[in-house]
Amino acid sequence: MKTLAEKDTPGEENVYGELTGHIRRVTGIEEDEARTFAVMFREKNIRKRQFVVQPDFPVPHRYYVKKGALRSYVVTEDGQEHTIAFAIEDWWITDYNAYLYRQNATMFVTALEDSVVMQLDYESEQKLKDLNPAFDRFFRIAAERGLAYQQRRVIANLTLSAEQRYLQFVRQYPALVQRVPQYALASFLGMTTEYLSKLRKKAVSADK
Amino acid sequence: MKTLAEKDTPGEENVYGELTGHIRRVTGIEEDEARTFAVMFREKNIRKRQFVVQPDFPVPHRYYVKKGALRSYVVTEDGQEHTIAFAIEDWWITDYNAYLYRQNATMFVTALEDSVVMQLDYESEQKLKDLNPAFDRFFRIAAERGLAYQQRRVIANLTLSAEQRYLQFVRQYPALVQRVPQYALASFLGMTTEYLSKLRKKAVSADK
DNA sequence: GAATTTAGTTGAACCAGTTCAACTAAATTT
């Protein structure tokens, strides 16, 4: 699964454009093979605030974002939201624990703006992998990227202060910062909205 | 890569016993195929405190632990150590970012006790995957397990207090708690040794 | 087995980040 850290450059523009371009960039396979891959997906529109994954429900799909922005998060008993991932164009998102291990979700996945995703269901994914080892390879690479990214995030959480995590995020994903609500970013970075608000005030006055 | 969360039950005891058993459990392939896999590994003894990975050096291998216990960690400029992973029998360890993307290490990987590992070098891994799609599948599953595990860890870090993280770890890995030094566990859980010491005192007196 | 190094403990002072509350700004609905 593609994550924040490994965005490709945008691809061509035909019907399955982004998706075929994406898989060709990752696997290096030919156009027609990539098309075999792309036709297994279903395009879906998601309105802002609509959920595609909810706790205690099965997670039949993973989603490739064609247009828009989504966010996954967990809610603790005390009602606090914690953002696990963001996904914009050319990124993937779902509740991976639930999707990969056929369990009910523990997360929400919801749209931050009206979005268009390409959804792949679990059974189709298995078929693809049986059909052609190149697709097994694709999902291996995706998982390895995800793993490496998650590990970098664990390291950042262990080694950096709240302010440093924020500044690093701004440096790495300047486009995302403009696009996601502040409460979502704060909970992604592991701090309260109030504190992020104060950090931003400080950062702004500092670079004047 | 196998992680804390997905330990298999121990396998048989011949020369490549653990390893062939391990890969057969993960992929479901036959004994002779598993052997093709296992012969690509080299057995290596590592003395306590010896390093197998060091910052600023290439990372040619990933390691399957046959016997013993290893630990990976980063060191920040102020000299603090942060444990990224532990690995005991039947788990894997390396600096994945560096290994997968052919970059110099940012971590140390070292033995907590005299250990025996099976090392697989990057080129052999590529050969295996070209040779038989089942091996591509093996590394996909390993990466997916690792990804799911890392994500659970991110969630724990975001949602639990230091005390809850410690108690959860004790519940999930009681054997490990006995085996790793306290300073390593504290830095894995994202707290100071001093604070873990206080938590333990509290936990002990509470269950009397 | 004495000396040294490494690991763990305890307490007191401190601080990065939270909580709570009251407010302002912006977006969404009517």
Next chain:
DNA sequence: AAATTTAGTTGAACTGGTTCAACTAAATTC
């Protein structure tokens, strides 16, 4: 465009966890 809901701000009081320092216990080395 007025009313309502959702998002972000600011300050003051607070706290979970850190820091520092001095000590004890256990390993390791000589």
